[in-house]
Amino acid sequence: MSALLRDAPVGQIIRFVTGGRLYQYPEERPDFQIPAGYSLGRLVEKESELSLAVMTPGPATASTVDEKDNPLEVPINNRLSTAVTAVDHESLASALEGRQISKIMTRPEMEKVVTRADLEAAYTNATRQETIKTQPSRAIVPEKTSDGVVLVDWYTTDDPENPQNWSSDKKRVVILQIYLYTLAVYIGSAMITPSEPYIEARFGISAELASMGLSLYVAGYGIGPLLFSPMSEIPVIGRNPPYMVTLSIFLIISIITAVVDNFPALMVLRFLQGFFGSPILATGGATIGDIFSLLEIPYYLTGWAAFATAGPALGPIISGFSVPRTNWHWSLWEIVWLAAPVYVSLLFLLPETSASNILLRRAKRLRKLTGNAQLQSQSEIDQANISINEIVVSNLWRPLQINVLDPAVLFTSIYTALMYAIFYSFFEVFPFVYGPGSPRPNSPTHEGV
Template identity: 65%
Template sequence: MAQEILRDSTLGLLIRFATGGRVLKYPEEVEGFQIPSAYHHGDEKRQQTVDSTASTQAAPTPAEEKDVDVEKDAAPATHPPLDRGSTLRNTQTAPDREFSDSEDGDGHSISHNLSQITSRAQMSQVNTRADLEQAYTNASYQEQIKTQPSRPIAPTRTADGTILVDWYTTDDPENPQNWTHRKKALVVLQIYFYTLAVYIGSAIITPSQPYIEEIFHVTPEVASLGLSMYVLGYGIGPMIFSPMSEMPIIGRNPPYMVTFTIFLAISIGVSCVNNFPALIVLRFLQGFFGSPCLATGGASIGDIYNLFRLPYYLTGWAAFATAGPALGPLISGFSVPYTNWHWSLWEIVWLAAPVYVALFTMLPETSADTILLRRAARLRHATGNPNLKSQSEINQSQLTLGEIVVSNLWRPVQINALDPAVLFTSIYIALMYAIFYSFFEVFPFVYAVGLPRAGSVTKGYGLNAGEIGLIFLSISVGVSIAIPIYLWYLKYKFEPQIRARGLGAPEERLVPGLYACFLVPVGLFVFGWTGFNSPKIHWIVPTLGIVIFTVGIFILFQVVFIYIPLTYPQYAASLFAGNDFARSSIACGAIHFSRPMFLNLGVGPGVSLLAGLTFGGCAGIWGLWYFGATLRARSRFAAK
């Protein structure tokens, strides 16, 4: 497994390029490898059975075979001009004919076209509710065949003579859905820590802010640009970098590694700069080039887990994303007062560098479209057959720059403007994200020196920067409470319901949010009015309010991010990128408007204003649950 990971990593690709492919070879490049007969020109002397191929290609060791994950996904669908949903439901291809019919315990046939099982990364090609139901049915059947022996998958031949390169067998180890548990865990942990490092980089500068004000003679509102521009940068970045990762000829890894290399270089530069305008520009670029994992990380996880397993691992990814900004002030809060304001920025370098080394040497390509495209190129070279192509190559040849721009820049704006359900989710999520980032302005008023206003009753608890960083751990505590609650829902409600009755109405996925939404204003009111009277009330009370708030927003984020792809599967990627931009933009503004708001209104009234807005969100989430079916029926974009 180690050699395969190195071969498919960025370092491995560079080694292969430098050696002309003589080192770290793929199975098709190894002397004696028997290419399946279906991929030859028809030269009978060279044809071999697929069964013999399965025995000669690189396969897991016996110990690893026991560890092979049961979620066996496979290649894209079969013919470019066809409607993708119709293909999911009706196409009968060679693999169907090769597999013997069998039934599960409920009498359902599981003689299924395994090469068309849909993963989360392919949901943009699902057009209707029936297609979506079929995608989840496929994932369920996929798990049912885990005890069956490996079977060959014959490639599909199109009318024009093209042979669509596919996985060789049902347990092809090159298929990311067939990777071992250990390999999947390695990939997921790298994505988690990559996300954590970038998110920590946002708020880690906040303990340096008082020193920046003093050294550069700027106001606190101006000094806050060091945080807000970073947040704005990682909101804009995914609009550009996420589409690149969906192009099969590029894949996931190049956008990660190129941008993270620039991120690390800029992080070194921003740690040395002594000019305020340069500091702000570099902070924006830091966020911009750190952004790909913040949107595409979920797609990478979706490449290796099927639709039933995916929500569990996305919950962990969201936990690292939520905890990152909260850990930033803790990491630098104690060090900056005893060193200098640059110290917090150097800590970004020390955090990101080990992650970069791990990604460079151990992150394999996860996109099935890219893996099959590269396999097709190797097979063309080995056989001399120019008709060997992957489905992704054909799809990519039909893609235009205009379509990419429309899909990723114009489509999110269009759907938000014309679909009230999408507009509500964008505004609601953005509001909660803005409140989250307003904490970086209000925490010093509550926990440190109090509110600097004549007659204010908010005197603060007298904590230093490091101790305020410890208060931010309450956000991590809230996440730790929310995760088991939400995982319980996934395991005992979400998954059993889908397996037993199908997807049902997407609004059913909003049910946890119907209760969690009330935790948001309750937590804010507890924090606002007990913190307003600091230090008369013990500091733990407003801190518990932050915990309650965090539990609420974490669960709401999860239910909304399940609801969107179930309701708008074809546009889910665009909507996620648009939602990321909306929440980051509003959070950027919140960093600047929250301080004047608290100074003018006070902590209690200011937080109450925000809590009142979230009460409006409660009405909205209940309205979406109750009227969602009607809104979907009228929507131009929802799956019918």
């Protein structure tokens, strides 16, 4: 529970305020034992060398290797232990396998899947990973690059900091919050529809203009991911900051929207609601991919999609009971009441799930502890080599390029857009058939149902 609170936004705030004295990470505690790979530099530069070491008969210890012939020594602080123990071949091979296992089925690795063979290999590795989880813990030997950088990795195959190794209860807490966050944002889109006849009467506008409250919200959460989704993939940022910052703004805007009594301002605020509520709609699936393996992802993505689909359908039902008995502002207040508890829950119970961000922060702590500037995470290296132009091309131009060049993707995009249009049009056409003054008049309450 303490680790969950430590990694949640409120825990990070407490750590910042106290200078890291509260909610410490293992590397910050006095009793932390630095893994040999990071403290003594008995690293292997390439996997082929490690494999060769495994096949070579006879144990190898640091004392039998001349220092000048061993360029892989990692400098450490004098306060660290200098004792070197022998490493037998079996444990060395196990460490190599552990390193490989730590890298499979992560989202960055899945992004490298290009061919069908790659995908089949990914599923094979996923099955292997599930088998490994039932076996004893294995140490993971950090890799050293040709320029002397030691790549900070998980310490063991069951490292508790790895989101995919979290307990089932911790994963359930995270996935439930993602589902509720998704529901709170999606439900806000159609929740305004029972208020539209009252908005028409209040401002003396047409039904077409009143329907813009729904249209602009949907447009906002369609545009928002173009900005916020790439932001969450930047290792130094991670998942939580875009979630928390935008949800904070979403809540503030929702309160203002609920009290505003000006039609143009109402429409602008509805667009901003959708825009700042959008990160979960694009990044929720990424969070799910962070904590579940490829074999489990489809089940949890189905649940996520169910909450996303149920949101707009439930919105008119909920506000349909309250608006006729109060006023048109009531439907907008209900968005606040639904989103506020979700915000509080995320603040206290949503840990960072991005492995790139977690390892980046671990590398910083290890550098501070050992004084070794060569300790870096792979995400740090990748991030340093990414330009703004590459981010723009990758996240804005590349999707358009794929749609234009791949007919299958283009067809799917057009089909999905058509389904979205039909789905949301139902909320606008129902009043013409079943609303007051229609051929089959019903109360707003029954109309929503």
